[in-house]
Amino acid sequence: MKSIITQLFIALVIVFSPALVMAAGKLDQADIERAAELRDKALKSDLAYDILESLTTEVGPRMAGTEGDKRAVKWAKNKFKQLGFDKVWTEPVTFPSWDRGVEQAEIISPFPQKVIVTALGNSVGTGNEGVRGEIAHFKTFEDLQAAERGAVGGKIVFISHKMKKTRDGRSYGKAVAARSRGASVAGEKGAKAIVIRSIGTDHDRLPHTGNMGYAEGVRKIPAAALSNPDADLLLNQLKRGSVEFGLTLTSSPGELLTTYNVIGEITGRESPEEVVVIGGHLDSWDLGTGAVDDGAGVAITMAAAKLISEGKRPRRTIRVVLWGNEEQGLWGAKAYAKAHKDEMDKHITGAESDFGAGLIWSFDWTSVNENEPLIDQMAQLLKPLGVKKGNPKATSGPDLWPLRGLGMSTFALRQDGTDYFDLHHTANDTLDKVNPEHLKQNVAVYSVFAYAVAEVTGDFGRGIKY
Amino acid sequence: MKSIITQLFIALVIVFSPALVMAAGKLDQADIERAAELRDKALKSDLAYDILESLTTEVGPRMAGTEGDKRAVKWAKNKFKQLGFDKVWTEPVTFPSWDRGVEQAEIISPFPQKVIVTALGNSVGTGNEGVRGEIAHFKTFEDLQAAERGAVGGKIVFISHKMKKTRDGRSYGKAVAARSRGASVAGEKGAKAIVIRSIGTDHDRLPHTGNMGYAEGVRKIPAAALSNPDADLLLNQLKRGSVEFGLTLTSSPGELLTTYNVIGEITGRESPEEVVVIGGHLDSWDLGTGAVDDGAGVAITMAAAKLISEGKRPRRTIRVVLWGNEEQGLWGAKAYAKAHKDEMDKHITGAESDFGAGLIWSFDWTSVNENEPLIDQMAQLLKPLGVKKGNPKATSGPDLWPLRGLGMSTFALRQDGTDYFDLHHTANDTLDKVNPEHLKQNVAVYSVFAYAVAEVTGDFGRGIKY
Numbered sequence: 001m002k003s004i005i006t007q008l009f010i011a012l013v014i015v016f017s018p019a020l021v022m023a024a025g026k027l028d029q030a031d032i033e034r035a036a037e038l039r040d041k042a043l044k045s046d047l048a049y050d051i052l053e054s055l056t057t058e059v060g061p062r063m064a065g066t067e068g069d070k071r072a073v074k075w076a077k078n079k080f081k082q083l084g085f086d087k088v089w090t091e092p093v094t095f096p097s098w099d100r101g102v103e104q105a106e107i108i109s110p111f112p113q114k115v116i117v118t119a120l121g122n123s124v125g126t127g128n129e130g131v132r133g134e135i136a137h138f139k140t141f142e143d144l145q146a147a148e149r150g151a152v153g154g155k156i157v158f159i160s161h162k163m164k165k166t167r168d169g170r171s172y173g174k175a176v177a178a179r180s181r182g183a184s185v186a187g188e189k190g191a192k193a194i195v196i197r198s199i200g201t202d203h204d205r206l207p208h209t210g211n212m213g214y215a216e217g218v219r220k221i222p223a224a225a226l227s228n229p230d231a232d233l234l235l236n237q238l239k240r241g242s243v244e245f246g247l248t249l250t251s252s253p254g255e256l257l258t259t260y261n262v263i264g265e266i267t268g269r270e271s272p273e274e275v276v277v278i279g280g281h282l283d284s285w286d287l288g289t290g291a292v293d294d295g296a297g298v299a300i301t302m303a304a305a306k307l308i309s310e311g312k313r314p315r316r317t318i319r320v321v322l323w324g325n326e327e328q329g330l331w332g333a334k335a336y337a338k339a340h341k342d343e344m345d346k347h348i349t350g351a352e353s354d355f356g357a358g359l360i361w362s363f364d365w366t367s368v369n370e371n372e373p374l375i376d377q378m379a380q381l382l383k384p385l386g387v388k389k390g391n392p393k394a395t396s397g398p399d400l401w402p403l404r405g406l407g408m409s410t411f412a413l414r415q416d417g418t419d420y421f422d423l424h425h426t427a428n429d430t431l432d433k434v435n436p437e438h439l440k441q442n443v444a445v446y447s448v449f450a451y452a453v454a455e456v457t458g459d460f461g462r463g464i465k466y
Numbered sequence: 467m468k469s470i471i472t473q474l475f476i477a478l479v480i481v482f483s484p485a486l487v488m489a490a491g492k493l494d495q496a497d498i499e500r501a502a503e504l505r506d507k508a509l510k511s512d513l514a515y516d517i518l519e520s521l522t523t524e525v526g527p528r529m530a531g532t533e534g535d536k537r538a539v540k541w542a543k544n545k546f547k548q549l550g551f552d553k554v555w556t557e558p559v560t561f562p563s564w565d566r567g568v569e570q571a572e573i574i575s576p577f578p579q580k581v582i583v584t585a586l587g588n589s590v591g592t593g594n595e596g597v598r599g600e601i602a603h604f605k606t607f608e609d610l611q612a613a614e615r616g617a618v619g620g621k622i623v624f625i626s627h628k629m630k631k632t633r634d635g636r637s638y639g640k641a642v643a644a645r646s647r648g649a650s651v652a653g654e655k656g657a658k659a660i661v662i663r664s665i666g667t668d669h670d671r672l673p674h675t676g677n678m679g680y681a682e683g684v685r686k687i688p689a690a691a692l693s694n695p696d697a698d699l700l701l702n703q704l705k706r707g708s709v710e711f712g713l714t715l716t717s718s719p720g721e722l723l724t725t726y727n728v729i730g731e732i733t734g735r736e737s738p739e740e741v742v743v744i745g746g747h748l749d750s751w752d753l754g755t756g757a758v759d760d761g762a763g764v765a766i767t768m769a770a771a772k773l774i775s776e777g778k779r780p781r782r783t784i785r786v787v788l789w790g791n792e793e794q795g796l797w798g799a800k801a802y803a804k805a806h807k808d809e810m811d812k813h814i815t816g817a818e819s820d821f822g823a824g825l826i827w828s829f830d831w832t833s834v835n836e837n838e839p840l841i842d843q844m845a846q847l848l849k850p851l852g853v854k855k856g857n858p859k860a861t862s863g864p865d866l867w868p869l870r871g872l873g874m875s876t877f878a879l880r881q882d883g884t885d886y887f888d889l890h891h892t893a894n895d896t897l898d899k900v901n902p903e904h905l906k907q908n909v910a911v912y913s914v915f916a917y918a919v920a921e922v923t924g925d926f927g928r929g930i931k932y
Contacts, residue, residue, distance in 0.1 A: 057702040060579040067578075112533075113526040113755070116893065204670055205754070205893040229896035233755070236523040236897075288671070289579070289699070427582065427671040430695035431702075 024458035026373040031455050035381050035448050038307055042444035043385075048303035049436045051079065052296060056289040056431045063286035064325035065097035065257045072282050073260045076298070076322050080264030083306045085320070087267065090260035091339055093324040095331040097257045098122055100209075100286060101250030103224065105195065107237055108132060108244040115230040117195060118207040118287065119251040120179055121328055122214075123223040126193065130248030131156065131222065133192045137238055141177040144185050153190030156245050157182070158197075160235055162228075165201045169355060169417040175199045176210070183223040184215035193222045193247050197231035202422035205229055209285050210425045211328055222249045259283070259324040261332045264302070266309040268316040268454065275319045275343075276454045277350030277408075278305065278446060281326035281399055288429030292420065296434060296442070297353035297397070298322055304446035314454035316348060323399040326354070327425075330398055337402035344406045349453050349460045351411040352397025353442065356423075357434045358416035360387050360445045364394035366409045368461030374452060381448045385441055390414065409460035411453070413445050490924040492839040497921050501847050501914050504773055508910035509851075514769035515902045517545065518762060522755040522897045529752035530791035531563035531723045538748050539726045542764070542788050546730030549772045551786070553733065556726035557805055559790040561797040563723045564588055566675075566752060567716030569690065571661065573703055574598060574710040581696040583661060584673040584753065585717040586645060587794055588680075589689040592659065596714030597622065597688065599658045603704055607643040610651050619656030622711050623648065624663075626701055628694075631667045635821065635883040641665045642676070649689040650681035659688045659713050663697035668888035671695055675751050676891045677794055688715045725749070725790040727798045732771050732786075734920065735779040741809075742784050742920045743816030743874075744771065744912060747792035747865055754895030758886065762900055762908070763819035763863070764788055770912035780920035782814060789865040792820070796864055803868035810872045815919050815926045817877040818863025819912065822889075823900045824882035826853050826911045830860035832875045834927030840918060847914045851907055856880065875926035877919070879911050 027035065059075050062068035073090065080088040098121060105117040119125075136155035138144040144152070144159060159182055163175040178196045186194040198208035207227040214220045224247060226234065237243050262282060268274060280297020284290020305320045324332035340347070349366075363382065365375055379389040396410035404410055423429045453460070493501065525541050528534035539556065546554040564587060571583040585591075602621035604610040610618070610625060625648055629641040644662045652660040664674035673693040680686045690713060692700065703709050728748060734740060746763020750756020771786045790798035806813070815832075829848065831841055845855040862876035870876055889895045919926070 053702060057699060057706075058577045060577070060699070111524045111526070203894075203896075203898045204672070205896065206671060229894070229898050232898055233523060233526070233896070236519060240523075428669075428695070430669075430671065430699070432669045432695050432698055 023368050024372050024374045024456050024460055027377050027452060027456055032377060032381065034311060035451050038447040038451055039381060039385065039444045042304070042307055042447045043440050045303065045307060045440065045443065047306060048299040048439045048443045051302055052291060052299040052434060053431060054079065055295045055298060056291045060289040061286045062282065062284050062290060064095060064259050064283045064328055065254065066286065069259055069283055073262055076262035076282055079302065083302065084309065085264035085266060087265040090262050091336065093259050093261055093332045093335040094256060095259070095325050095328060097254035098328060099252050099254050101125060101252060102248060104248045105224065106246045107234065108246050110240060110243070111237055113233065115233065116205050116207055116227045117224040117247065118209045119249045120223040120225060121209055121211040123212060123249060123251050124220045125249045125251045126222045126247055128250060130246055131192045132244060132246040135234070135238065135243040135245050136191065141182060144182065147189065149189045152186060155191055156247065157186040157191045157194040158234060160197050160231055162197060163199055163201050163421060165418050167416050167418050168414065169420060172199065172421060179210050179225065180212050183212055183221050184218050187219045187221040191221055195224050195226050195247065198225045198228050200228060200421050200424060200426065203228055204428060206426040206428050208425045209287060222247060224249060261324045261336055262322040264320045266305050266313060266318040269313040270315040272317050273346050274316040275347050276316055276450055277319050277321055277347060277403070278450050279321035279323060279399070280353045281332065282322040283325050283327055285327055285425050287425065287427040289431065290429055291431045291434050292356045292423050292429045293425065294354045296357035296439065300353045300439065300442045300446050303443045304450055307443065307447050308451050314451055316454040318450050318454050326399055330401065333399040333402045337406060341406055344408060347403060347408045349409040349411060350400055350403065351413050351449060352400050353413070353446065354397035354399065355415045355417050356420040357439050357442060358418065358420065359438050359441050360413050360415050362388050362390040362414045364390035364412040364414065365392055366394045366460065367392055374456050378448065378452050382445060385444055387445055407462040411449060413449060415442065489834050490838050490840045490922050490926055493843050493918060493922055498843060498847065500777060501917050504913040504917055505847060505851065505910045508770065508773055508913045509906050511769065511773060511906065511909065513772060514765040514905045514909045517768055518757060518765040518900060519897060520545065521761045521764060522757045526755040527752045528748065528750050528756060530561060530725050530749045530794055531720065532752065535725055535749055539728055542728035542748055545768065549768065550775065551730035551732060553731040556728050557802065559725050559727055559798045559801040560722060561725070561791050561794060563720035564794060565718050565720050567591060567718060568714060570714045571690065572712045573700065574712050576706060576709065577703055579699065581699065582671050582673055582693045583690040583713065584675045585715045586689040586691060587675055587677040589678060589715060589717050590686045591715045591717045592688045592713055594716060596712055597658045598710060598712040601704065601709040601711050602657065607648060610648065613655065615655045618652060621657055622713065623652040623657045623660040624700060626663050626697055628663060629665055629667050629887060631884050633882050633884050634880065635886060638665065638887060645676050645691065646678050649678055649687050650684045653685045653687040657687055661690050661692050661713065664691045664694050666694060666887045666890060666892065669694055670894060672892040672894050674891045675753060688713060690715060727790045727802055728788040730786045732775040732779060732784040734782040736781040738783050739812050740782040741813050742782055742916055743787055743813060743869070744784065744916050745787035745789060745865070746819045747789040747798065749791050749793055751793055751891050753891065753893040755897065756895055757897045757900050758822045758889050758895045759891065760820045762823035762905065766819045766905065766908045766912050769909045770916055773909070773913050774917050780917055782920040784916050784920050792865055796867065799865040799868045803872055807872055810874060813869060813874045815875040815877060816866055816869065817879050817915060818865050819908065820863035820865065821881045821883050822886040823905050823908060824884065824886065825904050825907050826851070826879050826881050828854050828856040828880045830856035830878040830880065831858055832860045832926065833858055834925070840922050844914065844918050848911060851910055853911055873928040877915060879915060881908070
């Protein structure tokens with residue numbers, strides 16, 4: 001039988017040796033009380049809304065590479081400092097820039113009407129003279145894939161797939177192929193251009209932009225999104241026969257530019273080298289003021305870390321990363337992963353808020369043990385906020401994908417996204433769309449989550465596959 | 467005691483002598499059954515929606531004086547003919563035209579952001595170079611009226627009054643002074659320009675246009691509306707201090723042009739010279755496709771008259787007037803009143819549908835006798851449609867104002883306008899905003915109304931004052 005001293009020694013080694021990659025432990029009663037206090041304080045705090053109001057008012061649109069983006073980086077550094085974060089710094093993010101230019105479209109015949117379009121991010125232009133051609137209509141991206149060259153060649157492809165509202169946003173995955181890959185498939189079959197029904201669930205004359213790409217070796221054709229009412233109009237004209245369409249985009253690729261991930265830390269009191277990563281992306285598309293995508297994520301996570309910092313520092317460091325240039329291809333996320341790839345054993349876990357500001361209704365996790373006691377403790381703490389325990393197959397916000405690729409565990413604090421795609425990537429993404437009470441609930445959830453995973457001992461595992 | 471023959475003679479004189487201007491009589495049982503049949507048929511008919519789909523798809527925006535307006539006039543004549551109206555003709559409407567031109571605005575300082583504006587109808591332009599100036603903010607039109615010259619002179623006035631949602635639209639009356647008269651008051655006090663928060667109840671980045679005027683002898687200054695989220699943004703910047711604003715409008719007055727009232731009649735079987743006037747206005751603003759304002763009114767009243775015509779013609783003529791250029795100053799209505807002023811004794815009564823396509827919830831009337839038996843019969847017929855009997859102080863759609871001025875009685879079939887000012891005069895006024903079931907209910911109400919007043923004997927009075 002081992003002596004009590006030996007047992008204590010073994011216990012101490014296990015507790016204080018992160019290299020062992022052991023399952024996360026439990027919060028003690030004082031920690032639980034502290035987490036509950038944080039939760040209740042967050043529900044009364046206007047801080048996130050104030051941060052969001054500041055970002056949208058003082059910066060506004062901040063597409064990577066624009067003046068707005070530069071101001072956003074400056075704003076973020078100042079805001080972290082004002083909020084008293086322990087460390088604030090930036091890390092460079094280099095990316096190929098893109099300029100939107102003019103965007104105009106019209107139905108030329110049978111019944112001339114102007115229609116409202118926006119260029120898809122990364123699209124080539126049409127030249128000032130525009131392109132015109134007969135519409136080749138496909139109901140879905142898959143129908144376009146299945147089409148003969150003869151049905152597409154020399155025409156302007158139109159994909160009319162209508163995205164459905166879902167709480168968890170799963171309909172986006174299906175709809176978005178038309179945007180991201182439509183031009184490649186249409187271009188390969190000889191189309192002149194492609195216009196898609198907006199990847200959005202609203203009925204507003206405000207088209208949804210968003211990133212697209214060109215497959216290697218395929219002729220690059222211009223790509224745009226019609227507002228949803230304009231897509232309806234085009235369909236109604238197509239019911240009457242052939243439609244001649246005109247599109248002018250002067251969008252163009254720009255030079256290689258540098259923006260920044262802006263990072264603020266609340267340094268851990270016992271294991272400062274161990275990091276919990278939260279955050280949102282700092283850039284937005286250029287059409288709106290990026291309140292929902294992703295000013296909300298910026299505000300929620302900055303506010304949560306600030307509220308935690310007002311008490312005793314947690315054991316580990318909470319690192320708020322405001323990712324640069326998410327929208328045009330996760331450039332900030334990739335730069336961070338590259339710069340920190342050798343520190344992955346110190347990246348304990350993380351969560352990104354990048355799905356608006358709807359109420360969080362569930363949380364998922366990844367872990368070496370599906371039945372972590374900590375998970376149940378978190379579930380108890382989050383229950384009064386209407387958040388239920390989900391499953392151990394957490395996805396994550398897109399900026400954590402590269403870190404997950406390097407093996408980092410993630411949590412998904414799942415927001416209600418029913419209305420998210422009404423606004424996503426449109427001019428309508430403005431401050432008035434954010435419900436201040438919902439924002440508070442998000443901060444409460446992030447506060448509990450970040451505090452718990454930063455305070456608890458042990459680990460959540462590495463390289464989880466599912 | 468008079469003989470039965472004498473009594474019958476007197477009764478006949480009363481019944482068949484419209485010149486007596488006697489109070490309206492009653493529908494007989496067969497008429498009531500016919501009206502109920504019409505109502506129930508209308509509830510199953512897609513006709514109004516089909517008309518509206520045709521107008522918005524084949525014509526679209528149709529601001530008076532534009533190519534769209536010309537196409538609308540042609541469309542309306544053809545549609546009346548296709549629907550088998552007994553007589554179809556046009557009457558000329560001359561008006562001073564206006565061109566929208568370019569519309570751009572920005573907050574220059576403290577935090578530069580582009581904002582979304584639209585020129586108010588009839589506004590002068592700023593010149594290509596635009597105007598810039600400090601914002602002089604007033605919460606209401608009345609605050610601007612009360613302001614000293616020194617608080618306004620050389621500045622750009624901003625009125626931030628927020629319109630509230632109401633079912634009956636009464637909040638419009640209060641809000642609209644900023645739009646219609648703001649420029650005159652601001653100009654008189656030496657302002658460079660005026661921008662107002664949109665007269666609308668939505669949260670979309672789609673500003674509301676609408677007509678404005680200049681008081682005699684006052685310097686004309688440019689006038690525009692900000693979208694509501696942009697007005698919020700401007701207010702948030704103003705909370706931080708002085709704001710420098712830039713506005714460029716190239717709007718300008720155009721030449722004197724002619725459009726048309728397009729008129730279709732279902733000729734009365736007994737008193738064809740006696741006319742019941744229904745209709746909506748054919749023109750729209752240029753930003754949307756005018757589905758709600760006022761394609762719906764066009765479709766509802768054309769469909770109602772067509773459904774009535776499928777049975778025995780009513781006693782009197784039903785005249786559907788599709789008014790030309792309502793938006794820029796009731797030009798069609800004034801032209802009609804002028805052309806028909808000597809026929810007012812034959813204009814029995816009327817109603818205009820120009821408040822969207824929401825469910826009708828009440829009806830008001832004007833009459834020589836507040837307790838017309840007919841009113842109660844109509845109330846019974848309309849009850850299953852959710853329409854209640856209102857009061858004898860009917861207002862009317864704007865195109866009937868000149869005829870009311872000449873003494874004509876009107877009915878008001880009151881639509882639910884709760885959402886009407888979300889769309890009114892914006893690019894968002896498109897077909898998808900119209901609920902096809904609500905449109906059917908409107909047609910049912912108009913069918914009962916038009917049939918009843920065209921079938922009944924007697925009159926509704928003249929020159930009613932209230």
